[in-house]
Amino acid sequence: MAQRCAHPVVPVALLVFGLVAILLLTVPTRDVREAPGFMYGIVLDAGSSHTALYIYKWPADKQNGTGVVTQHGECQAKGGGISSYVGQQGAAGQSLQACLDQAVIDIPKERHHVTPVYLGATAGMRLLNISSPEQSNQILQEVGQKIQSYPFNYRGAVILSGQEEGAYGWVTVNYLLENFIKYGFVGRWLSPNRPTVGALDLGGASTQITFVTREEVEDNRDLMKLRLYGQEYSLYTHSFLCYGQDQMLKRLLAHIVKSQGYSESIDHPCYPEGHSRVLQLHNIFNSPCTAKYKPSSYNPQASLTVQGSGNYEECLVYVNEIFSFDNCRFSKCSFDRVFQPNITGSFMAFSAFFYLHSFLQKITGLTVSSPSQLEEATKRVCRMGFSEMLLHAPDQKPYLQDYCASTVFVKVLVLQGYGFNETSFRHITFSKKAGDASVGWALGYMLSLSNLLPAERVELRKALTPGAWGGLIFLFVLLLTAVLIFIFLRARDGKKKGVSESTI
Structure with a gap:
């Protein structure tokens, strides 16, 4: 075998x-290293006229100590700013519900409990805190309780100082312009070493100017230092309370009422000719910004008739009078005895600056890229009748009466107050968004706070x-x-x- x-x-x-x-x-x-995934953060911008919720995200391993943050979502809350809900129990918190509900949907469920949420209130609440600290605290408690009812990591509701608001707006502008950091063609984040850009912000109750300067800042209250992406920045920043668009219009009206002897009917040279309105006195004198114009005694419910005359020259006189360009105790001042170094470099103007500039371009056809064009456009607007303005901007009907005053104010603020001239004005860019992100202080706030947030532990295998x-x-x-x-x-x-x- x-x-x-x-x-x-x-x-x-x-x-x-x-x-x-x-x-x-x-x-x-x-x-x-495993892919780190994303961390999320929520900032509620509680402004004087409305509240906006912004959702940001950044890589969990961060970049040079600061998260590379992008905007993930945005929600505009209906109604007024939280300061407008004084005396309405729970209304301020309720006004945030729709946007918080949206955030629950937009952020992955597994990230809810580690997503920090901050509420920053600005000039509207700063004014309320001046007139009634108790009501201000009550509003902050109400919105805090509402936010805490959601599955996020609540980090507090605070009133930002004007200095913080200005500085964080500056951070946002320069981040979006990639002046701090950018993604290079080599596939990694680089520091471009670009010069920074100044920031001009015009809100409802205050306005801010912020920029880097090599000059000595003679008032330490206007000096702020930040560290981002391994670099240190020394900023000049100042916020002018009561110089926001809404409060300025109220101050201007109060000044005119006082100048014309508190009569029952007044002539308003900044209103379009032939246009009139009737309002009650408490709507004028219910703000700390108009306190110095308030009569010693008056009936808050008394009616006032305001008749427009559309006179640019007289309007300019009244607007100039709400500024003070005298009695500077420093080597130089902008206005109201506030120190300001000489402006340098380029600037981005946003918020109400952008909307007013866009309106001037639309209604006059001018590019408004120089002081002379700004003056010419302002004159044209102030000399238009209400019906003519309505033909050009029918969607702006509720606001048309105020455009002459607002644009004259911007002209005085930017040219006489801040000191922009024929050359430097051309270096101002008016913007609403940069890329997919809204320009404002909220993104800068999140960027700065990400320095304080611990980086997520990167999982290793x-x-x-x-x-x-x-x-x-x-x-x-x-x-x-x-x-x-x-x-x-x-x-x-x-x-x-x-x-x-x-x-x-």
Whole structure:
């Protein structure tokens, strides 16, 4: 009988390859970083006229100590600013509900509990805090309780100082312009070393100017230092409370009422000719910004008739009188005895600056890119009748009466107050958004706060080096091939054996 053919080399090879493979598995490994995913943050911008919710996200491993933040979502709350809900129990918190509900949807559920949420109130609440600290605290408590009812990591509701509001707006502008950091063509984040851009912000109750200067800042209250992406910045920043658009209009009206002897009917040179309105006195004198114009005694419910005359020159006189350009105790001042160094570099103007500039361009056809064009556009607006303005901007009907006063105010503020001239004015860019992000203080706030947020711990896994993996794969391929050959040979031997036995 024929003997079965043995192949001792095959099992020996299998044994050797198996031992080598096991030894490879014991090769020292190195740590490989898993993709960090994203962290999220929510900022509620509680302004004087309305509240906006912004959702930001950034890589969990961060960049140079500051998160590379992008805007993930935005929601505009209906109704007025939270300061307008004084005396309405729970209304301030309720006004945030729709936007908070949207945030629950927009942020992944597994991230809810680690998503910080901040509420920053600006000039509207600063004014309320001056007139009634108790009501101000009550409003902040109400909105805080509402936010805490959601599954986020509530970090507090605070009233930002004017200095903080200005500085964070500056951070937003320069971040969006990639002056701090940008993604290079080499596939990594780079510091472009670009000059920074100044920020001009016009809100409802205050206006801010912020820029880097090499001059000495003679008033330390206007000096702020920030550290972002490994760089330190020294800023000049000042916020003028009561110089926001809404409060300015109220101050201007109060000044005119006082100048004309508190009569029951007044002539308003900044209103379009032929346009009139009736309002109650408490709507004028219910703000700390109009306190100095308030009569010693008056009936808050008394009516006042305001008749427009559309006179640019007289309007300019009244607007100039709400500024003070005298009595500077520093080497130089902007206005109201506030120190300001000489403006340098380029600026971005946003918020109400953008909307007013856009309106002037639309209604006059001018580019408004120089002081002379700003003056010409302002004159044209102030000399238009209400019906003519309505033809050009029918969607702006509720606001048309105020555009002359607002644009004259911006002209005085920017040219006489801040000191922009024929050359420097051309370096102002008026913007609402940059990329997909809204320009304002909220993004800068999130960027700065991300320095304080702990970076998420990056998960590590054990892994072989590429060389070890290659060797292991090669040996396993050889092992598999050897096993297949061994099985084939055994099958062939078995077949031969069967043939041999059948022959016998």
